[in-house]
Amino acid sequence: MSKYHIVIIGGGGTGAALAHDLVQRGFRATLFERGELTSGTTGRHHGQLHSGARYAVGDREIARECMDETRILRTIAPESIESNYGLFVALTDEDVEFEPQFVAACREAGIPARRVSVAEARQMEPGLSPEIKKVVLVPDGTIDAWRLPLQFFATAKHAGAAVHSFTPVTGILRSNGMVTGVEVQDLRTRKRTQVHADLVINATGAWAGKVAALADVDLPLTPAPGTLVAVKDRLVNMVISHLHMPGDGDIVVPQRRLSIVGTTQWTTREPDLVRTPEDDISYLLREAARMVPAFENARVHAAWAAVRPLAGSSDSDARELSRDFQCIDHAVTDGVEGFISVTGGKATVLRAMAEKVVNLTCRKLGINAACRTAEMPLLSHRAYFSLSEAS
């Protein structure tokens, strides 16, 4: 077993899956999060478990990975998923023309997309608009955006990972061009300490540029907030998506007795205090009502913004920037050894992202250890707060 010590900065979904994978492969892992776990972007996710259908036309490989990970998450974390499938609905003639290309792309990506008649679809979802023209069924679902990562954290913790919330990293230690650890402040006690590490992984999402700057590394990244709106009542059971190229306001995700609409997107320099534009709320409800008319009269339960990290630096249109997952070895890009940054990706593929980053970690440190996280059921989210694994 390796005695290498890896420090993870950031307690979002990526950090959760990293901590789990690292301890499973025999590393010592310590994670620092400045606030509560998943309080940055992860927890504010609308919760769509992506079959990959939404990305199939744009990028087959991303779509295929989403489908693979959907299958895996259903096996290892079924309690954090409402596995009710999803419907893509065509609203316009243009959408109808797009449908064959959409279905073909899904199938090429290994997504079992199935055409259903409008009548059948409205039996599954009586709340769907009678105006819809075509419908495709895909294996989407809803994630609990707090409890799924917590299952990873719980499993990691019970296997020996140290997870410290409310402990911001205040400095990154460097010696001879190499990152050797971090300085942290435990806000519970206000004490500062230095923690040495064989490798530091920056998994702070939209904040990754700020954290990289602590190591004098330039990481071009654009924080891109988006608005989400939840209305009272479960208006549908299945995820409902507009069958067109991904855009704003085209996803309805049911969860508990709520229905969430996502999302819009703009860019900012400061990810910490993002205000929800009032216009976005009415826009999102209007778009959702095209698919599910009950949104017209639904009562707003909450409106909030979540900040995605987009790779690259740009002041122009955020959609030009990549939504892909980035894993940057700063030894290669900046000549700084012992420091990796991970940004982007999707909640659905958090486990796969961690697998790739830990593969890189193993290569860098000369460790030969296979990833086992795809087969390993996760502990209950409640086990995170309990000394017993059986919660």
Next chain:
Amino acid sequence: MSNVQREIRVQRTRIAEDGSRSQELVSYQVPVNKRTTVLDALEYIRSELEPDLLYRHSCHHGSCGTCGMLINNAQKLACLTAIEEVSDDVVEVRALSTMNHIADLAVDPAPLFADFPRHATYLRESEASREAVPPEEIERFSRFEDCIECGLCVNSCPVTRRFMGPAALAAYRREIINRPERRDELLAEVDQEHGAWACDRALNCSRVCPTGVYPAKHIALLQRELEDSESSAGGKSGEGA
């Protein structure tokens, strides 16, 4: 929307050089509009005024259950509580005393889970499925439980003797509904002086629950199930079994 300045008083933990801790209320001026929630105000204070302010939050829409607090002495989720709804005067925010205090408004919710049923599922059948026909790929429509494990009910409960508490007991009853095969085992676990019988029926739990779980109803129904099963078994009904 126009912003007005409002005074928010927040519980802060002062830590002296020797490590001793004291609690105090600190006032902050925060710009608010009609939608500004207590959580938005805390986010403003942390980002603009006090970077070290500790509080829990995650989903910002009442699903994770991390931001339960005492807001003007009422048990509320900070993310769903608009400042303007609370008071047109000062708003005072304190940590839930029934959790393990970390510092400021942050707590460790571990005590909440101590008496939860083991291995309980977090999924239930979706009630919307009564009229809807699920696709052939799945057996039924499911959804997460209503209980978001925020602990507001436990904080509101006036019972001071040892008590499993409303959140755990509601979880027991939901587990019996979700998995009827566990009924006898689970009923035996709540049939204790500090279990279903410790409830004084104050009903605070049902009033403060932000997701409509109505724990008091579940506790009353557990008591009835216990009485029914004891009388059908010929045993004594009543307290202190």
